[in-house]
Amino acid sequence: MRVVALILLMAACSSAEQLEVTLEGESAQRMLRFYFGSYTSEDPFETGLLNERGGRFYVDLAVLRAYGPELAQELNAMASGGVVSPDSLRTAVQMTYYHARNLPERLSEFSNRWVIDNAITFEVHGPVTKYLRRITLSESALQSAIWNYYENGEKIRYAVGTAIKAEHLRGARVVETTTMVRRSDGFWDFATYDSTGALTSHTLPNDRALATPTQCAGCHFGNKGFEPEQSWPLEPANAPGDVRKWYTGPRDLEIAEFFSEHSRRSDTLLGLYATAYVSNLRAQRTAGSLDSSAIALLNHLGL
Numbered sequence: 001m002r003v004v005a006l007i008l009l010m011a012a013c014s015s016a017e018q019l020e021v022t023l024e025g026e027s028a029q030r031m032l033r034f035y036f037g038s039y040t041s042e043d044p045f046e047t048g049l050l051n052e053r054g055g056r057f058y059v060d061l062a063v064l065r066a067y068g069p070e071l072a073q074e075l076n077a078m079a080s081g082g083v084v085s086p087d088s089l090r091t092a093v094q095m096t097y098y099h100a101r102n103l104p105e106r107l108s109e110f111s112n113r114w115v116i117d118n119a120i121t122f123e124v125h126g127p128v129t130k131y132l133r134r135i136t137l138s139e140s141a142l143q144s145a146i147w148n149y150y151e152n153g154e155k156i157r158y159a160v161g162t163a164i165k166a167e168h169l170r171g172a173r174v175v176e177t178t179t180m181v182r183r184s185d186g187f188w189d190f191a192t193y194d195s196t197g198a199l200t201s202h203t204l205p206n207d208r209a210l211a212t213p214t215q216c217a218g219c220h221f222g223n224k225g226f227e228p229e230q231s232w233p234l235e236p237a238n239a240p241g242d243v244r245k246w247y248t249g250p251r252d253l254e255i256a257e258f259f260s261e262h263s264r265r266s267d268t269l270l271g272l273y274a275t276a277y278v279s280n281l282r283a284q285r286t287a288g289s290l291d292s293s294a295i296a297l298l299n300h301l302g303l
């Protein structure tokens with residue numbers, strides 16, 4: 001009898017250490033994996049930090065305290081009747097994420113830590129900002145992702161530690177920089193830097209200022225199509241008065257369909273980097289100006 005009482009008491013204690021976390025939509029589980037994985041660097045369901053019971057999700061506060069004491073404190077303070085609302089969860093993540101991920105305070109430090117070698121750039125007017133976006137990534141990282149396309153199950157996947165920057169330009173001036181870094185758990189970290197190069201919680205207001213990382217993940221993990229990527233290689237649907245600059249270079253319909261890069265977003269990236277790159281290689285091959293390693297890459301893809 002005593003043993004049973006003790007077990008019940010233990011269960012009661014441990015359930016007091018559980019908070020239910022709620023999020024909207026079908027992608028709730030994936031989003032929770034990203035949010036909480038930011039503190040554990042391992043799958044939060046496997047570490048016992050998150051549990052799913054009857055389609056509901058619970059955080060074990062004792063486990064969370066070990067990985068993310070600040071987040072545990074915020075969630076505990078924001079919970080009402082043992083439940084954390086979606087807005088409270090996002091606020092608590094936004095408040096503690098940068099610190100947990102140890103993201104550099106300065107863009108210069110970011111650039112030193114994640115060096116983008118053999119940088120290539122793509123310019124586009126997308127949905128995130130009214131300014132022109134200059135997206136920079138490493139050509140070697142992109143080439144590897146393309147080389148590994150079949151090995152990765154016909155997916156464009158970047159190596160862990162790959163960094164991508166998207167600078168927002170007013171004329172020649174960089175007004176802010178958004179960045180992503182590939183993590184080992186398959187997600188990417190998001191960081192936003194202001195015009196002075198300081199880490200900042202939100203982007204400049206476009207329609208709205210975007211909170212990092214929660215609103216970034218919203219678009220990047222979702223399945224909504226954006227212009228100009230969605231219509232590529234056709235002209236994007238233009239809103240009246242809209243300026244659309246997009247991936248320059250050859251518009252190769254076969255390659256666009258082959259990768260379907262924007263709609264498949266195999267690595268939660270939304271730009272058309274493999275598409276633009278391989279389209280360009282094919283055009284160079286036609287012109288007879290391609291080197292042997294690039295020819296090998298096209299042959300490897302069967303294109």
Ligand code: HEC
Nearest residue numbers: 126164166178179180190191210215216219226269270271
């Ligand atoms: C409205 C949806 C949306 C939101 C919100 C959003 N992005 Fe993106 N992001 C895009 C699209 C679309 C692209 C492809 C390039 C373009 O059209 O701007 C992109 C591209 C990027 C890239 C280049 C790599 C890639 O995925 O192609 C980075 C870096 C990036 N975003 C960072 C961020 C950060 C940081 C935030 C949050 C502050 C954010 N994004 C929020 C839609 C979004």
